[in-house]
Amino acid sequence: MTVVSSGARQRLVVGGLLSASGNDKGHLAPALQEARRVLHQAGLPLAARLQVAGDAGYWSEEGLRFAALNRAWVDVLLKESSPTGPLAHEPGMLKREAFELQPSKRAVVCPAGRAMRGPVRNAFDSCEVYFGVGCAHCPPRARCTRGTCRKLSVRWEYECFGRAMLQRMSQRGAAAGFLASASCSRPLSPFMLSSQPSSLIFRADLQSDRFPKAMPGTCLRSALLARLARVETQDG
Incomplete structure (x- = not known):
C-alpha cells in the first residue's frame, strides 16, 4: 500500500493507494494525482508547483514517463534503481x-x-x-x-526518460534536496514530496509567500482534518 501524507512538522494522511503489486512500479502517478486533488480541496491552488523525491522503488518506465510529461506542475526527483541482469553485480564484469x-x-x-x-x-x-x-x-x-x-x-523510451532524470538529479541542489526530503530533517522548498518504501510524504513550508495568505498552516491542517472527518463519516 502506498500512503500519501502531508506536512513539514506533522503528517496527515491525505491519500492511499491499495495494490496487490509487490513493488511501487506504476504507483507514482495515481498517488500524486490523488494527493494533489485532496490538497486542492483543502485550499492548495492548482497553480502551485510541487517537488517530489522518490526512492528507487519508483524508478520505472511509468514513473519516469510521468515525471517527464508533468514537469509543468511537479518536479520529480528519483533515485536511480540498481542495475539488474545476470552479470550486473559480478565483480570485474563490464557494466x-x-x-x-x-x-x-x-x-x-x-x-x-x-x-x-x-x-x-x-x-x-x-x-x-x-x-x-x-x-x-x-x-x-x-x-x-x-x-x-x-x-x-x-x-529506447525508458533510456531517454532515464537520462533526463539523471540530468535533473545532476543539477545543483537536486541531490541535496532529495537527501533532505528523504530524511525529513528540515523544511525545504514550498512544496516537497518525499518517498519512503511504500509511502509518499508531502512536505510544505507553510510560511512561504507562495502559499496562499488565506490558508496558513493551521487552516490547512484544519481543512485536511475536516475533509478526513467527512471521508470517515461517509465510509461509516
Whole structure:
C-alpha cells in the first residue's frame, strides 16, 4: 500500500493507494494525482508547483514517463534503481554504462568500439535486442559475457526518460534536496514530496509567500482534518 501524507512538522494522511503489486512500479502517478486533488480541496491552488523525491522503488518506465510529461506542475526527483541482469553485480564484469547508446540512430556501440548487430524486436517485453560482433576474438570478452556473443536489450523510451532524470538529479541542489526530503530533517522548498518504501510524504513550508495568505498552516491542517472527518463519516 502506498500512503500519501502531508506536512513539514506533522503528517496527515491525505491519500492511499491499495495494490496487490509487490513493488511501487506504476504507483507514482495515481498517488500524486490523488494527493494533489485532496490538497486542492483543502485550499492548495492548482497553480502551485510541487517537488517530489522518490526512492528507487519508483524508478520505472511509468514513473519516469510521468515525471517527464508533468514537469509543468511537479518536479520529480528519483533515485536511480540498481542495475539488474545476470552479470550486473559480478565483480570485474563490464557494466551497462560501458556500452554507448545512440538514441538518434537507435544503435549501440560495444566497449570494444564495434557497432552491435541489430536491433531484433523482442515481442515478449517490447525491447530491442542487440548482438555483439566479433566477440569470439575480442580481448575483453571474458569481462563482457559468459556466452559466445554479448547481448544487450534496450527500451529506447525508458533510456531517454532515464537520462533526463539523471540530468535533473545532476543539477545543483537536486541531490541535496532529495537527501533532505528523504530524511525529513528540515523544511525545504514550498512544496516537497518525499518517498519512503511504500509511502509518499508531502512536505510544505507553510510560511512561504507562495502559499496562499488565506490558508496558513493551521487552516490547512484544519481543512485536511475536516475533509478526513467527512471521508470517515461517509465510509461509516
